[in-house]
Amino acid sequence: MIKLVVADCDGTILDDHKKIDPQLKEVIKLLKQKNIIFTLATGRNIFLMEEVVQDLDLEYPYIINNGANIYQKNKMIENYSLPKEAVQPICSILENENFPFLAYSEKELVIYSKHQLLEGFKEKLKNKLEHIEFNPSINFSNIPFFKITIATDDVEDIKETKKQIEELFPNINFKRSEGTLFTITSSQATKGNAIQTLASMLGCKKDEIMVFGDNYNDITMFDVASVGVAMGNSDQTIKQCATHETSDNNHNGVSEFLIKYFGL
CATH class of the missing domain: 3.40.50.1000 (HAD superfamily/HAD-like)
Structure with a gap:
């Protein structure tokens, strides 16, 4: 029943x-x-x-x-937040590989690059979360992030970057969510x-x-x-x-x- x-x-x-x-x-x-x-x-x-x-x-x-x-x-x-030590390096890797992303916390939305698949999310959250452009020099280690959403034009393009991040941080969950969007969360x-x-x-x-x-x-x-x-x-x-x-x-x-x- x-x-x-x-x-x-x-x-x-x-x-x-x-x-x-x-x-x-x-x-x-x-x-x-x-x-x-x-x-x-x-x-x-x-x-x-x-x-x-x-x-x-x-x-x-x-x-x-x-x-x-x-x-x-x-x-x-x-x-279940992402491991604090993982967020900064993951964002830096995504930036180096030029994958647009949004990183979500309770109060902040960290943004790297523009992509049509992410623009709608950014717009809806304009007055809800503080929008911060990603900069490797900014320290995010004290902020609990729940999710990183990544946009790509082809699911094959991100495979090597996904493998690299998973090897560095086995305690994260890097999955395709829908279409060509991927998300990174805690393994839990x-x-x-x-x-x-x-x-x-x-x-x-x-x-x-x-x-x-x-x-x-x-x-x-x-x-x-x-x-x-x-x-x-x-x-x-x-x-x-x-x-x-x-x-x-x-x-x-x-x-x-x-x-x-x-x-x-």
């Missing part, structure tokens, strides 16, 4: 225009009547989640920054690990968990759930990791699956 449902945001409950599945809020209410908890696990940070959390009126803790943090409303209740910070932490808080076991996802940063979620649902817009690689498939994010894939599965 499923007691906990966890869904990704972009490409999952959000359509291509970043609008929420219009049936979902009502479906969450119907799930609650069956004592089923619904929450989210996303690569977004807290500021990019505020509107989604409010619109869905989420009561329960939710996962952000690809598993680096668990929040309830606007309060952080779990935190994955959506799967965060769901296990959350499930423990809520008293749920693996066979009581259902997850929805569409991209590479969602694969660890499928590993910790008995029912893993891939969106119709997912790559074939993602679909192969899931137990079920639903329609795409532009056709209310999450709510439609929940309605049918639970007979709502």
Whole structure:
């Protein structure tokens, strides 16, 4: 019996225009009547989640920054920061190899170079986080960073740099998140690990968990759930990791699956 449902945001409950599945809020209410908890696990940070959390009126803790943090409303209740000694060298390597990146902390956004895939994030966080242009001479060792997001035009281009960073810092998690975006977090910070932490808080076991996802940063979620649902817009690689498939994010894939599965 499923007691906990966890869904990704972009490409999952959000359509291509970043609008929420219009049936979902009502479906969450119907799930609650069956004592089923619904929450989210996303690569977004807290500021990019505020509107989604409010619109869905989420009561329960939710996962952000690809598993680096668990929040309830606007309060952080779990935190897996990057190793402090790793941030400066990693950023310097990325700069030397000319890979555009954003490094996120609670109050700062460290920026290197421009890239169309990162410009939207920067713009949305303009008045939320202090924007700092990366300079190797600035000491970031006292700031807890949760995530570094890297943009590349071709996933093959970053392979050698990824290997170099992983060899230097085996206690980090360097993964492709979506398309040609990659993220670096603590080795403990994955959506799967965060769901296990959350499930423990809520008293749920693996066979009581259902997850929805569409991209590479969602694969660890499928590993910790008995029912893993891939969106119709997912790559074939993602679909192969899931137990079920639903329609795409532009056709209310999450709510439609929940309605049918639970007979709502």
